[in-house]
Amino acid sequence: MTTTYPPLALTMGDPAGIGLDITLALWAEREQLSLPPFLFIGCPAALSGRAATLGLDIPLVRATPENAAGHFSAALPVLAVPCPAEAVAGVPEPRNAPAVTDAIETAVSLTLAGRTAAVVTNPIAKAMLYDAGFSYPGHTEFLAALAAQATGRAFTPVMLLAGPKLRSVPVTIHIPLKDVPAALSEDLIVETAVITEQDLRRRFGIARPRLAIAGLNPHAGEGGALGAEDDAIVRPAVERLVARGIAAIGPLPADTMFHDAARATYDVALCMYHDQALIPAKALGFDDSVNTTLGLPFIRTSPDHGTAFALAGKGGAKPDSLLAALRLAAALALNERTEGVAA
Template sequence: MGANALPVQKPLALSQGDPAGIGPDIALMAWTLRQAHQVPPFLYLGDPDALSARAQALGLQVSIAEATPETATALFTNALPVLPIPAAAPIVAGMPNSANAASIIEAIRRAVEETQAGRTSAVVTCPIAKSVLYSAGFRFPGHTEYLADLAAGPGGKAPLPVMMIASPALRTVPVTIHIPLIRIAEELTEELIVETARITARDLTAGFGIAKPRLAVSGLNPHAGEGGALGKEDDAIVRPAIERLRREGIDAFGPLPADTMFHAAARATYDVAICMYHDQALIPAKTLAFDDGVNVTLGLPFIRTSPDHGTAFSIAGTGKAKPDSLIAALKMAADMAFRTA
């Protein structure tokens, strides 16, 4: 991780996210830094007029050019290529509008369509606000689950999407993702842990070039259950899952107390931390790499990365947003596309 992006011929498909947030800001900033940071070519899927207006508001000199996947790479040197997806209502920085929900969803869907068709090399998504999308029939807990549904296609079975937060300092994977804390113990199963770890190990090899990934598996309860005194799940569910993985030849170990897994010496002993729930994985990841962490969805039939932050409506259009995480997501997607081509 952290290496310069390898060259790709086909552009990355960058969906706009919620255009009232900082998605347009960081896309514009990433393009202006394309040479200094070796940003791979990307095709922005969104409203070109809104993007141009945001560039003007930010004082950025960016040429906007309507493009297709076939023309985007050639245009990228001198202009930011945009596949037009018009907004239904005016886009105002910092003021999300549910009238634009359909175009936000369409940008994601189209990015997946272009990538699955082989016209773009990977999907990179700017942040969304799910509450804005519900009016357009969005019924998913998050981006991750929606992408899995798109991967399945009509009537198909959705793959298990695995969220990984990756940075030069740490990779973490939550086994359960967007569910309330009170439901974690009832939804955590041996099979879910095993399948999540299998997908993680496979994709770390294919997409990141790690021949034999080392998986550190956390416990669910404090002190990994303290021999059953603080909960039975670690011995009844987590430990048997690790034993199954080891029998399959996967280098998994644990369950480990989560409070001692993330200091520097501990991190040196593994390639990824498999955690039992969302915050157990994301708190250390965001603490160590808030600005340059990348959200990677494993287990899909296409590559998807995203900045590891939200829409930040309060600073949209102000120039305060940082493009570091998006640039890292673009470069990671390009690296993965090169390795899996």
């Protein structure tokens, strides 16, 4: 596939999970899929071992960002980040946690330097990383911290689930449901919406994004009868967005936001908590939705599923979401270069 940008940086994720399986499966079908070239950043031994387990004959080549695309048609290019311990399919190993995070750090560094076009992350197992001292709630927060360390600027990362039928953003993410009302604020909703609107314009190429803002409570609070937060927090936030010239409506009852006719009226749904955004996203596009992080100085996408340890090494893992993540990352990178916008 001919490109006008550097290769994508694809991290290995947890080497015991299905990230290796789906990476190998996609490269094996690279020509049929017109797969955008990527540089796999991770453990060569784990990748070749998984290929043997799956009965795949996949040649690997040690590569750099500068020569990865040239190798891509004949061999899977790898930038080595060795695992301290053997990677066994389906058996997470805390001793390999440093390699998992090192691969992510390397991908971010290369992309910020312009040597790779975007970061595409295979799934990680947060519980295993926590056991090894990882202090971030997830990928999203870790990526924001790496961006801040590299640039000296603070970033507010925004999680966007992008599927063929729906784009959705959770305003609050990895916190217990009972903590959501206290965590919500006008400022948080406005900041999340502004970042979303800006990145939909500059990276997704939507000239004037339309934002549908969900209410927190059933029926968007029913005029206060079912909770005060929608009138006290969400509605004033929407009014502030409209005053800024952003095409925002809400608060809307979440139970009527996601049917076909409703989705045709907006470009993205902003939801107040994790499951309010992710349940419709996964119901409408489980195999081909993409998790992308907005608000960072680089493009990042990821398949919208986990490590699936029970499937690792067995040949049944579907690569559709990783394929969608690679294609979206390539499209966003091309959009930025076409528009002359620096990440």
